[in-house]
Amino acid sequence: MNILETDRLILRELTLDDAEFILDLLNQPSFIQFIGDRGVRTLDDARGYLSKRIIGDYEHLGFGLYLTLLKENEVPIGICGLVKRDSLDDIDIGFAFLPQYWLRGYAFESASAVLAYARNTLGLKRIAGITTPDNQGSIRVLEKMGLKFEKMVKLSEDDIELKLFVSII
Numbered sequence: 001m002n003i004l005e006t007d008r009l010i011l012r013e014l015t016l017d018d019a020e021f022i023l024d025l026l027n028q029p030s031f032i033q034f035i036g037d038r039g040v041r042t043l044d045d046a047r048g049y050l051s052k053r054i055i056g057d058y059e060h061l062g063f064g065l066y067l068t069l070l071k072e073n074e075v076p077i078g079i080c081g082l083v084k085r086d087s088l089d090d091i092d093i094g095f096a097f098l099p100q101y102w103l104r105g106y107a108f109e110s111a112s113a114v115l116a117y118a119r120n121t122l123g124l125k126r127i128a129g130i131t132t133p134d135n136q137g138s139i140r141v142l143e144k145m146g147l148k149f150e151k152m153v154k155l156s157e158d159d160i161e162l163k164l165f166v167s168i169i
Contacts, residue, residue, distance in 0.1 A: 004113045011066040019046035021076045034135045077101040080110035087155045090128035129165040
């Protein structure tokens with residue numbers, strides 16, 4: 001189901017049929033470096049990840065991460081959407097793209113659409129964004145969207161510190 005469209009992109013709910021793309025994305029060195037190793041190594045792992053970590057959110061929360069496709073040819077290029085983490089008070093905006101699609105404005109375009117959706121459709125007043133301190137690309141996107149650095153946080157006691165950005169409406 002399509003959730004959002006921008007000038008160049010379509011954002012739709014992920015399905016089990018997207019397992020091959022998710023397997024590729026989650027095993028990109030940049031994904032592992034900046035987001036983390038999800039331990040997804042096979043198509044079955046990818047299907048399990050989709051089932052347990054993404055698809056259920058649509059029903060339980062009414063939002064989640066969405067597959068981001070180029071509008072012109074419907075090629076999947078990344079994921080972008082909203083995540084509710086147990087260790088954060090706020091819902092955060094998350095995005096990850098295949099490296100060959102970096103530096104083309106797709107992260108900003110999709111994340112801006114998701115932010116507007118969160119505000120206007122879901123009625124959220126405060127949205128967060130988290131990133132590793134060395135992920136300059138994501139920091140630039142969050143700042144360009146108007147999110148401001150608030151503080152350093154850890155998602156778990158043994159996790160690394162992450163930069164927390166927030167947008168207050």
